Amino acid sequence: MKTRLVENRQTANYHRSGRTDKGVSALGQVISLDLRSKLIGAAGSEGGPASEETPADRAPVSEELRYAHILNRVLPADIRVLAWAPAGREFSARFSCLHRTYRYYFPGGGLDLGRMEAAARLFEGTHDFRNLCKMDVANGVLNFRRTVLLARVRRVLGPDQEEEEGRREPGSPYGMCLFEVRAQGFLYHQVRCMMAVLLLVGQRLEVPSVVTQLLDIHSNPRKPQYSMAVDYPLVLYDCAYENLEWVFDSDAHAFNVTHLQAMWTQQAVRSQLLYSFLQGLGQAPHKLQADDGPDPLRDWGRAQPPQASQADSLLEGVRPRRYRPLMERERCEGLESRIRHYAKRGRIELPEGMREEEEEEEGRVRRKRRASRDGENGLAE
Structure with a gap:
């Protein structure tokens, strides 16, 4: 305007x-x-x-x-x-739009990427994702079946591959990884919920087959209570169309490149400073060892278990001291209960099937009350 x-x-x-x-x-x-x-x-x-x-x-x-x-x-x-x-x-x-692709970036420190990749592949196909999203019933979303075309977990090399392999090799706690998911459509908070489950699998707190259990709405119609992944690593990466010919303005494009290079420079310098701080803290005094005498320094980068807890900061909320498996947790309110709740408030209309069930239930209640009244009148006579 x-x-x-x-x-x-x-x-x-x-x-x-x-x-x-x-x-x-x-x-x-x-x-x-x-x-x-x-x-x-x-x-x-x-x-x-x-x-x-x-x-x-x-x-x-x-x-x-x-x-x-x-x-x-x-x-x-x-x-x-x-x-x-x-x-x-x-x-x-x-x-x-033919399909959309999201990417979620995360450091691989302390995570089993093989388990995460196996779990991610289970998302592919057409499933009901009500246990892996925020059910937006209030806005009329009642169908939670979506088709995931691709779901992968892989490592990401830095802008300079040789330098990255020398300084922060992908196998180190500071090597970056990504979860890429492509679908024809997504539900509210779907990718962040999917990523939360993958992080639990990567930390070996859950097995990859937990994805299959969450997608089985007949056995698990209500979502277990869990925190979703934080928002800032998530990117809407690509939207695909047919027969679009993009027109680039050379001056505007040059300005965009320069502008993003300046932003990258600021963030890259800050990232390097933090990495240098961590290197400086990578060796510190520790307790005397009885067998071979005092060892003034300890390489915390090679500590067992590894001193890498980046994944904890990617999940909302506070991690409990004692982990409780997903399928043993308290369950959220079911879909039908939510539909009835918002229908009573006038936000949505009951689907035809549920409306017929409500009418049948009301009819049974009326017949039961009528029979009870008839019985009381007979006793009085």
């Missing part, structure tokens, strides 16, 4: 591809909307009514308004337009 590219959000036909929580980042977020065009008149603009031309019929995109350049001049520093693409009127960033 500030750049006069749209009149307002309501008339701009605005859609966004994915939803991100507060604290979650997006690299591949895509939005669609009707913008003022230099080549095609948009409704409400000086160009007159919207044209019926398709993107293929229009003039070369090099003659179009420099959308990325215009918008990046007024956007906050942490939001940038990377490119734009002409699209037909039937296109929607939300409904035309």
Whole structure:
């Protein structure tokens, strides 16, 4: 609106591809909307009514308004337009998306990545994920079946592979890893719940087959109580579409690269400082050893068990002193109970099947009361 590219959000036909929580980042977020065009008149603009031309019929995109350049001049520093693409009127960033990919970054210190990978693969396929999300019943979400196309856990090399292998090799507590998951659609907090379970598996607190148990809603219709993973390592990494030709503005692209390099420099220096601090604390005095005399220093990096507890900081809440397995914990309120709760408050309507069950139950109660009254009247006579 500030750049006069749209009149307002309501008339701009605005859609966004994915939803991100507060604290979650997006690299591949895509939005669609009707913008003022230099080549095609948009409704409400000086160009007159919207044209019926398709993107293929229009003039070369090099003659179009420099959308990325215009918008990046007024956007906050942490939001940038990377490119734009002409699209037909039937296109929607939300409904035309083929699939979305999320990535969750985490250090591998103290984690069994083999177990995490085995557990992650069990997410693939079409399942009911009600035990691995926050059930958003109040907003009318009653179907929790989703299709996961890919779920993998792997290590991540640094920007300079040789330097990374020399300084912070992937096998060290400070080597970075990621959980990548691709699906046609996601539920509220689904990836963060999935990651929480994977972290428990990686810490050997749960076995990989716990994923199968959580996906079995017939045996486990109610979600065990557990904390989900924190938000900041999660990124909406990519959104896939057919027949989109992205247009990059060379000046805007150069500015984006420079801007991100500056941000990376600040964070990389801070990361290196912290790593140096940890190296400095890596050796410290410890108790005398009776067999071979005093040893003034101990290499805490090679301590057994390893002094690596990064995974604890990636789960919300406080870790209890005594761990209780997921399937032995208290259960959350079931789906049907939540549906009835919000239906009574008028937030949603009961599904037809549950409405019929309610009517049958009310009929049984009325018949029982009528029979009780008839029995009392007979005794009185």
